Amino acid sequence: MIEFTHVGKRYPGGTEALLGINLEIDQGEMVFLTGHSGAGKSTLLRLISLIERPTRGSITVNGREVSKLPHRSIPYYRRKLGVIFQDHRLLPERSVFDNVALPLQICGTDPRTIGKRVRAALDKVGLLHKEKALPDMLSSGQQQRVGIARAVVNRPAILLADEPTGNLDPELSEEIMQLFVDFNQVGVTLLIASHDQYLIRHFSKKIIELENGQIKNEDNV
């Protein structure tokens, strides 16, 4: 489903963030990406969501070479991915409902379908009763769950999460991870960057460990 072949990323400043990465993630897999700060976890995820382009090698997603996808096609490609960030990136001026509805609004979905899908996604993360609230009125665990609802509302086949539990205490972190496991059980492919070794071990899934931009270890459980 996701395949990296000899992928390198060098940032304009000269930093080699990734070097000769080869990896393959199959459909329906749940994979943790781990490694020290600055190892290149975020960069790897940014290459998949085309926030950055690789400077070397090729990346295929769903059998399609995406590293050279024309600029115009990027939005349509991104609609098939769900992305989750540590800082959740919600729009502070819009309600929880409108935040979750955004991925549907941009592709012109009709309001009735939007209403149904948004409520289903909010229900899944346990925040149906908060749909009218503004993000700032929620706790950071709740905000992160709104971010997750937004990522899954379009029913993407792939979910990418960059330190989704970075700001949360262990209990909330486990709740979030459990949500990801649930999504994985219905067939969603997940790639989760995290440096929380304890949490990662707890879920016993495939682990890819990065060090200085290279893959150090690949644990198949």
Add this chain to the structure above:
Amino acid sequence: MSVFSAVDFIRQHREAAQQAFRELLRRPLTTILTLLAIALALALPGMLLAILGNVQQTTKPWEDNRQINVFMKLDVTEDNLAELANEWRDDGEIKSVKMISQKQALEQFKQNSGMADALELLEVNPLPAVLIVTPNDNISDPENIKLLGKRLAANPAVDQIQLDQESLQRLQSFLNFLNTSILLLAFLFGLMVTLIIINSLRFEIIRRQNEIKVVKLVGGSNEYIQRPFLYTALLLGLMGAILAVIIIHFVFLFLAPYLESLLSLYGNTNSPLHLNPETTMTILLAALLLSLASTWVAVRFNLRQIEPQ
């Protein structure tokens, strides 16, 4: 299928327009100041264009006037004048001759100028008699009219002649000059409107760049992202234009009485101080085009660059 996509299309545009409207209402003072700036920049050239258009319209009927005004020397008697008029009426190149004696000229002047009392003080009539000569229909091109004029001027009783055509040409070239100047001015003011709108859009884009990044992140296309800004520009442009029309209307309303009392001195009752439909349409259309141009520039140079990190 096509029915549904048309419905989608309309809904998406309606949503973008509503969003643009909400954003404008969110900062009423900024919006009002921007609208006033746009309105004033449109109102000034609009006023000049309206006046020019009206002047050109009222001078149009003169255009095929081929009359020759023949001013007589002051010592020509009324008998001599009538004799000369009859002689010219028989001329093969002349269709008709209208006679205005010195007395009639004075009467007319008194009536039109309102200076009757002042003229009473004069002992001699300073106004010459005039014969207004209309050439035959077959004499229409300016050169032939000029030749006829020269022939008439050769008569010893004639002081000087004045061709309507010549004064008309002079007026026309003056109006052409005015026209070009006003168009150039309108162009510069149009540029100003464009800059004002671009600046508002730039400000709005920078203010909302986090939102734009998030929308791009979840797969919003450039078209989707720029749509509300297009409507912001259209709303600013068109509301500015409507405000400009209102401003022009009131400025004309205020000035009209002053100009009308001035014009009545010249026996003219056609005030050019009114906003004709053509000018109103021109202002609205110009605002529309300037809004589109502004959006294009702001989107091209400010919106496209914003990418998620």
